[in-house]
Amino acid sequence: MSGSEDSDDNFMPEQSVDDERTSIRAELSSLSFEELQKLKEKIGAKVYKEALFGKNDKKKPDGPRIFKRENKNRPREMSSKKPVxxxxxxxxxxxxxxxxxxxPLCGEFDKKQFSQNYNFLSDIRMKDIKKIRAELKQTTDPEQEKKLRRLLQRLNDQHKASKKKKEEDASAKREKTHVVQEFKDGRQPHFKNKSERRVEALVQQYEDLKKEGTGRIQRHLKRRQQKLKKRSHKAPTGVS
Incomplete structure (x- = not known):
């Protein structure tokens, strides 16, 4: 009996508080909104809320909230308040x-030095020419033969142009040395014009072709006649 009486004593104050709060709510429900606002301003918002809803005994945690996962395979939940x-x-x-x-940082272009530095390209080109000639003897495909002949012609033209340029540079160097020597000897040097240089170049070309054989000279003369013939046909005729 004593145990039940103690439990009733503990239960009665809570029941009376609930009854009192219910009666307060009933009285407040009969008031107008304006009267409720005045009462709230008079007693304070905190007391007003406690009278209606009771005290909130829950305390906020002191430290930061710890986000836990219900399953370890789920991604971790991050706080939205933490800046990314x-x-x-x-x-x-x-x-x-x-x-x-x-x-200007790259220096000045020296044509002579450039040709000396890349002189090895002539040797590489000659090796390529020999290799292509060997492939031409072995190939049986007409298309492949056509490509190889076109490539061989281009390499030969490059080799001839490079050789001609070297010969022109060597001739210019010899002429310059000769002019300087005549100045030193007290004589008036003779400066060659373009026509004289062209004649000398043709004579030198003829001598080179003569060394290669008469057939080479005939082919060269025939090719030159064809070029002159084409030029004469292209030249405009005078209007009578």
């Missing part, structure tokens, strides 16, 4: 384009 770190994009250095032809 900004991705640091590295600055790309602007590429500076330089033209070596007009850039």
């Amino acid at each position: 770190p900004m991705f640091d994009v590295p600055k790309i250095k602007k590429r500076e384009v330089r033209d070596p032809r007009f850039d």
Whole structure:
């Protein structure tokens, strides 16, 4: 009996508080909105809420909220209040384009030095010519033969142009040396004009062809006649 009486004593105050709060709510329900606002301003918002809803005994946690996963395979929940770190994009250095032809940092172009540095290309070109000639003897495909002949012709033209340029440079060097020597000897040097240089070049070309054989000379003369004939046909005729 004593145990039941103690439990009733503990239960009665809570029941009386609920009854009192119910009666307060009933009285407040009969008041107008304006009267409720005045009462709230008079007793304070905190007391007003406690009278209607009771005290909130729940306390906020002191430390930061810990987000836990119900399943370890789920992604971890992150707080929306924590700012997302900004991705640091590295600055790309602007590429500076330089033209070596007009850039003083690249130095001046030395034609003679350039030809000396890349003189090995002539040897490589001759090796390629020999290799293509060997492939021409073995190939039986007409299309492949046509490609190889076209490539061989281009390499031969490049080799001839390079050889001609070297000969012209050597001739100019000899002429310059001769002029300087005449100045030193106290004589008036003779400067060759374009026509004289052209005649000398033709004579030298004839001598080179003569060394290769008479057939080479005949083919060269025939080709030259064909070029002159084409030029004469293309030349405009006078209007009578």
